[in-house]
Amino acid sequence: MESQVDQLKVIFLPFFLAPSHQIPMVDTARLFAMHGVNVTIVTTSANALLFQKSIDRDANSGHQIKTHVLQFPSAQVGLPDDIENFNTATSLTDMVPKLFMGQSLLKKPIEQLFQDMQPDCIVSDIFHPWTVDSAAELGIPRLVFHVTSCFSFCAETCVEQYKPHLSVNSDTELFLLPGLPNKIEMTRLQIPDIPDEFNQIMILNKEAERRSYGAILNSFYELEGAYEELHKSNTGIKTWSVGPVSLWVNKDVTDKVERGNEEALKNHEWLHWLNAKESNSVLYISFGTLKKLSEAQLIEIAHGLEASGHQFIWVVRQKDKDQDEGWLEEFDKRVKESNKGLIIRGWAPQLMILEHRSVGGQVTHCGWNSFLEGVTAGLPMITWPIFAEQFYHEKLVTEVLKIGVAVGKKEWTTLSGKETKEVVKREDIEKAVKFLMGSGEEAAEMRNRARELGNAARKAVESSGSSQSNFMALINDQKSLKSKRK
Ligand code: UDP
Secondary structure, eight states, X not given: OOOTTTSOEEEEEOOTTOHHHHHHHHXXXXXXXXXXXXXXXXXXXXXXXXXXXXXXXXXXXTOOEEEEEEOOOHHHHTOOTTOOSTTTOSOXXXXXXXXXXXXXXXXXXXXXXXXXXXXXXXXXXXXXXXXXXXXHHHTOOEEEEESSOXXXXXXXXXHHHHOGGGGSSSTTXXXXXXXXXXXXXXXXXXSOOOOHHHHHHHHHHHHHHHTSSEEEESSOHHHHHHHHHHHHHHHOSEEEEOOOHHHHHOOSHHHHHHTTOGGGOOOOHHHHHHHTSOTTOEEEEEOTTTOOOOHHHHHHHHHHHHHHOOEEEEEEOOOOTTOOOHHHHHHHHHHHHTTSEEEEESOOOHHHHHHSTXXXXXXXXXXXXXXXXXXXXXXXXXXXXXSTTHHHHHHIIIIIIOOEEEOOOOOOOOSXXXXXXXXXXXXXXXXXXXXXXXXXXXXXXXXHHHXXXXXXXXXXXXXXXXHHHXXXXXXXXXXXXXXXXX
């Protein structure tokens, strides 16, 4: 048993505003605690409700893990109580700047917490660049935690460095991303069109990453090892890929069902529905936590799914107060009666659904967590990128790993502000669904490759697997730094 003096004490600081940043960091914090580390996760009141029960369960089973809950300064920045992340924001245009402002006001109390707790290491989301200076002041390492892929970092760096998008004459002409391990071509419409103020934030974040001690990646070597090597050489810091963390940590059903939103999952209709279906016969459709699709797009999806003839679970975000969605209620009723489809409003237990034997494919917006969860479940995918690095992930899925097909989304959309008019047509959706869920040879090959990748993910987190070895190396590295400091 390790003495208290030798035990590592680590503070985890997630990006409070996006559930998709918190979810994998909480998984990783729990992983550290399972390996004897004393862990504190900094969070805010409404965000804590999303995962506190799992932390309490871990603590009750003997792990040294707790949350440190801060009051989000909602009133001060003009936000209603309980709106502390993008997922609960009722208007992104109005609330995103206020949410950022609220988070920045928490810097002082967090710095004070660092001083009071004197941790051995800070694991920080990339969106808190200032923690690199806090760690330097305390004379401890800052590890940046990545919630996205090395593939997208490398692609982004390539675009910044070589500016290949400036060499073409139109927004739809393909250009090559030079210097990547695979031949990747994109159009200007697929390259993130980041507003200036956000670009400034990203420049600071990346600069802080290069000054960090190292980076923890929720990825695994067999998935994108060549890109991990390239990212390491681009940033010049140590990296440890230790994922998929969710697969490693969420072993019991309660953890899986409650992950990410403990209160929203009282209803188990989905489970009864899936239990009655044949293996691999259901398609799961979800677009993550950040972006609501337009009504015109939802209508096309409904028609495309119905015309495909395949069975589906479709997660549709809650409607806005004054929105009339009579057509969706009609559709819901119709597909329920024909037993073809199930619509989940709000939050779905995605991890459990993807792992269910009846699910045979996923339509994904290519958020890194959803992608990894699909990979872990061994599922082929229809890619439907919307914004951020999702178009890069589409390339990873369709051209590098070859485990999916693109629905044909052409243009990047911003989270708030500029909207494109692009609506993916019902015929394209129908075609992609028929292809992926059908009996063609090409789809069968994709399914096989996806299954193999799922097996590789499981091996990575098993004893002597790549992620498990990396994780142990990371812990030993931190222990040796601590003993040198002593
Ligand atoms: N998620 C979920 N249920 C939902 C929507 C999302 O469990 O109804 C989880 C999903 O499993 C994933 C995360 O939320 O872990 C979404 O992260 P991702 O990176 O895929 O997308 P983002 O929300 O950043 O667009």
